[in-house]
Structures are given as structure tokens and as C-alpha cells.
Amino acid sequence: MKVSILGHGVVGKGVWDMLQNNPCFEVRNVLVKKGEKSADFMTESFEDIQNDDSELVVECMGGVDPAYEFASKCIEAGKSFISSNKALVAAHGIDLLNLSLKKDKGFLFSAACGGAIPILQNLHLARKSDSIVWAGGILNGTTNFILDSMDRRGIGFDEALAEAKALGYAEFDPTADISGMDTMRKIMLISMVAYDVLPNSDYHVEGIQSVSAYDFKVADTMGCTIRLVGRCGLSESGRLYSYVQPMLCKRSDFYAGVCSNINMAQYEGKNSGVMSFMGQGAGRYPTASAILRDMTSFYEGQKQMLKSGCLFGFANNSSKECEGSYYVRLDSSHVPAIEDKVGVKEVVSEKDGMKCVITEAVTVKDMHDLAAELRRKGAQVFFAQVKG
């Protein structure tokens, strides 16, 4: 099968390398950046790929623009399309699904969520014979590396971030990772595959920008550590919930065992129970291996991992499935607001004008809304749901 590749960076080069020994695929063209053409198989012009005789195009560029334009043009030109680009799929997955269905071409993207971890492909298969109660997990290696470093070595956020950058685990601009939006995009992809809904509004995202060394010290006195977790699921009434937030989990919980930049994706099947998948969520060859997995699935006949009825939708994070206690650190002067609106079960630490409290059960929506309100009033707030 003739294939062309958009991008020759970390992941694109990995795919190129892996295809050198693969008898099923023959590479036609590889799109490189202006001024980087250094071999015959490379081109700096997208039109060369749009007009070549490749049946399949693999995209490893990242970003929405011009990836969306290129994707649309490839599918319009009669090519199938495989992407490892979560920003593209979260923004335009439904458009690309509909276009590829109209043109009867393939559209797969399992490398865009979880790197080497085959969570999307397994959800795609599992939902056909089981109901998916919820899905999610620890889906961002950069933030997990930072949280794990802070926990193990007692260092602050800035130091841990600098180290993650130095080691190549964080990008120069790490905003998407530490804000939680990268995780949220992966949850959007998971939700599309599991529930046919892309929750592109009313979701709640809290990242790790506010976490401090002090929070880890307090967590440690409770036998806990902190992880960044995303989740989506269906409430009893059938409405979709979808959020990203820090979680306080016991050291004996296996969330705590997900160390360094490892990812863990999970789902609960009504019949299968909870399934957990751990592995490398990023990196050249792990991500390339996921793209090769999609290429092989396409080669063997799989065209889609989404259903034709997949739609945009709202998240509703007010159901009882979204309820839990929270660990909240904030200025002592703002604690009465928590007491009034949520209720405080226990004050677990107090220092330098800050208090750390454990709240009564509250929904994700109410907790995130309250934190936003307090921040508007100038409060410093960190919060993490206590894992049940």
C-alpha cells in the first residue's frame, strides 16, 4: 500500500524508520518544513502529496492549522487519513469523520490519545459487546512527571517544570499540558469513541499550575499523593459528564504507582469491570508504534473508529457520579465560603495564613465554579478530588 507522511519531526521520523522494514507499505512522499528537504523522498510542498498516488496519508504535524486543511484536501483527493494529532481531532474530528464517510475513505487516530496505549482501539471494540460506564485516567506524561518529581523529591512546581523541560518531557510552552487542556482533548477523543459525543462545551478543567510543595507534604501526612486525572462517563439519567482535575490518591492505590511520564488509561465495562492500560503515552517510537497499529488495522480493512452519528454535545458535571470530597488549600480568610457553600469535614493543615481542608461531598461543577469565584475575589486556591 502506498503511503505518504505529513511531518518528519519526532513522530514522523519514527514512522518513517519503522516503515523501512515493513513489507505492507511503500512510502511515496514525506512533507518536511521549508528548507529541510535533504533526500529524494522529501518534499516541501503539500501539493506533491495531495496529487501523488498514495492511498493513505499519515499526519504527524500537530496543531490544527494547517493540519485540518491538509486532512480535508487529502480525503477530498480520495486518500484515507491517519492522525496522531489530538488538537486536530478534538477540534475537527466530526468534520473529518463525516467527510471520510462521504468519500468512503478511512479515518483513524488512535495514536492521538495515550501514545502506545491502545485505549481508543480497545474502547472501540469493547463498546460493541459491553456498555462503557466511564473512561479516562492519567493521560498526560508531562504533568505526571512533574507531580511525581514533586512528590518524590519534595521540590516545588517551578523546579519540577524546569527539570521536565531540560529532560525533554515538557515543551518550551507547556501551557496545554499543565493547564489540563491536553488531557481534556484526550477525554474528548475517548468520549467520541465510547459515547458518540464530543463534549466541546461545559466541561471543567483544572490543571496543576496551582499545586505546591506544601500540598504534597500535607498529602503525605494523609498517606496520599496527587495525580492529574481526566474522566468522562454517563450518569444514571444518560447524560454525559466530562472533566479534568487533580486527584488525591492513597499510596496503596495503583494510581500512585503510575510514575514518571507513564500514562494509564482506564474504562469500566458494565460486564468486564474496570480495565486499566499502562504504558508510554508519548515519545517517538511508542507513538509511531500506535500509528503503525492503525495503519495495519486500515490495511486489514478497518476504516473508522467513530460511528456515523457522532455529534457535538454538552458535558453535565452535576450528577451524583461527579460527587466527591475535595482537598482544598486556600487563604484562611476564604475558608468560610467553603464552609457555607460546601461544608468542611476536617482541617488537615494550617500554615502561613493558608488552610488545607477536606470538604463534604460536592459535584465537580460546584467545586470548580466555587474555586473560580474565589479566585475572582483574589484567593489562592488549589483543589484535588479525594479518590474514593
Next chain:
Amino acid sequence: MKVSILGHGVVGKGVWDMLQNNPCFEVRNVLVKKGEKSADFMTESFEDIQNDDSELVVECMGGVDPAYEFASKCIEAGKSFISSNKALVAAHGIDLLNLSLKKDKGFLFSAACGGAIPILQNLHLARKSDSIVWAGGILNGTTNFILDSMDRRGIGFDEALAEAKALGYAEFDPTADISGMDTMRKIMLISMVAYDVLPNSDYHVEGIQSVSAYDFKVADTMGCTIRLVGRCGLSESGRLYSYVQPMLCKRSDFYAGVCSNINMAQYEGKNSGVMSFMGQGAGRYPTASAILRDMTSFYEGQKQMLKSGCLFGFANNSSKECEGSYYVRLDSSHVPAIEDKVGVKEVVSEKDGMKCVITEAVTVKDMHDLAAELRRKGAQVFFAQVKG
């Protein structure tokens, strides 16, 4: 698609239940034990299924006899066959593969290894685009429940086994589980899917019959616990290794986080890195969900998970990939044999005429052979590889 089911016990009843709401399958006949027919869809005669118009037969009986006879007759009669029976597939998987290829029928068995955990299906897909360096894991819920109980509660083996039986986690005759043979059969299935080889001789199996409360106490002083682990892989020279044995692992290692009757299956892909899959390895609905997964894959066109060249083969557990230090507890009088043949790095405990030592690195073959020799001489021996 018309389907018949062999067996209406724990798993067979689960499959029946799950099929009540599945629009893709229509159940023709269910084989029940003599005297247990209580509904029209049931039959006590295998011939009724052999001669019915079902296209697919699902086997949930367990055991080799008469499951093998029934499987052969079903495939000969032009039906495809899905099994959850590891004893059957470990003994006759290659025969059934060849017969089903000859008749151009399907033969799938992913429920036979790991219950709900989709390890065989993921290996089947992964090996097409990556090289599998090794595969295995914690694959027996009964032994893991016993080891975890002994660890957490300081109880002895007999008490933990009795409790596992009372709670339904161990069968009346638990020999296959505690001897390690159940895990070995799963390793055989993994090896068939990953390497096209069924290692049916020269493998090494050490179960958990010899473990004592004392071993857990000593392990705890080393910050460790004990798990039963199976593994197969390819040595540098391309030879297959394959074994089952207890492992001493750090509490911070996530093997230690695999609690109660949970299973964890793993593989390392040359490009993907280590992938770990955790979930329910047994039970009515988890296992039934895996059978439904195979049924759905068959319905969508998958006929095989084995390659036509799959062969019987030898295991060779003498390569450097099989080397490691061991924790060994044995009668003090036999310690010199360990010192002579393997070397002792450290004596970690000594009590009531027993010594616990950590050996120098030794291959799986040499360690298992030495333990067998010492037992022939009357020694009481427990050994566990120290996880690196």
C-alpha cells in the same frame, strides 16, 4: 448470526445473559449437563448442536475431554468455534487451528487467557507492527488472592487457601492454580499468539505451594512482597524461553499494586515499550465479556488469532534473559549446595534451622533444577526470583 453454546455454568450462563440484548446473535441451543434441562433452548445431547443450523459455537465447558471432541466435531460440521478453555487450547490449539484453517472456519479463544483483559487480541494486533520482546504477567487470580492475603494479614498458606475457597476464588481442587500450571497454560497461549510457538516441553513451573508466612515476613523486612509471575520471550539468539515462578518485588513496584484476584498481563514491544493491562482475570461477566468480544470480532470478519505456521516447540530457559538473583529459603544444612552451585550474596534471615539467602545471578533453568535436586534429597525449599 446463529450461535449455540456448550455449557451453562458460571461462564456459559454469563454469555447467555449477555446475548439476551444483543441484536447480532440468535441462540439456537445450549448444551447442559444430564438432568439439568429446564428450558426449551437447552439440550442434553451434543448431537443437537452438531446438527443444528448454528454458524458459530461458543464453548464454556472447561477441561480437555470431551471439549476437544466436541470442538473437532463442530468445526468438521462447518461451524466456527470460540473457546474460553485454556486447558483445551494449550493441549489442542494447534490441532484446532489446522482443522479450522482446512475447513476455512473461525477459531478464537481470547477469553482463555486473562479473562476480561484483552491481552491476546492486543498481542495479535501489536505483533503485526512491532516485535514482541517478551510477554507475561500475573495471570492467576486464585494465587494472587492467596499471596495478597498472606502479605496483608500475615496468615499462613493453608488459612489463605481455605479463605479463597470459601469466597469462591479457589476451586475445590485448586491444584492447577497453586502449582502454577494454570499460569503456564496461559503463557502457552500468549506464546502461540506472540511467537507462533506452543512451548509444550522443557518449560519450568514453580507454584506457590511452598510459600510460608515466614517468607512474607522476611520479604517485608526487604520492602518487598511476593507475586506469581509467568513469562515468555525470545532470547538474543532467537530461542524461546518460557517459565512460571514466584517473584520478590518491591512494594513501590506496581506488581505489588496488583491486589486481590486482579490479573495484570504485559508485553514489551520493541517500539511501543512495556504495555501493562490490568483487570478481572476471571468471573462470570468479565469472562463472558471477553467471549462476546471474540464473537463481535468474528462477526466483523476476524477468523483467526494464530498464524498458520504455529508449531509445538521447546522452551530454553538458559539464556541471559532468564538470569536473575533469587530469594531462597531452605534448611540450613542444604545452604552449602547453593553456595557451591550458584553463590550466595547475602543471608537475609535465619530461624528454626532455616536460612533465607539471596543468591548470585543464575538462570531459571539452573535454579529450578537445583531446587528439584535439593527436594529429592529431602530439603524444604521455597524460591522466588528477585525482580530487577
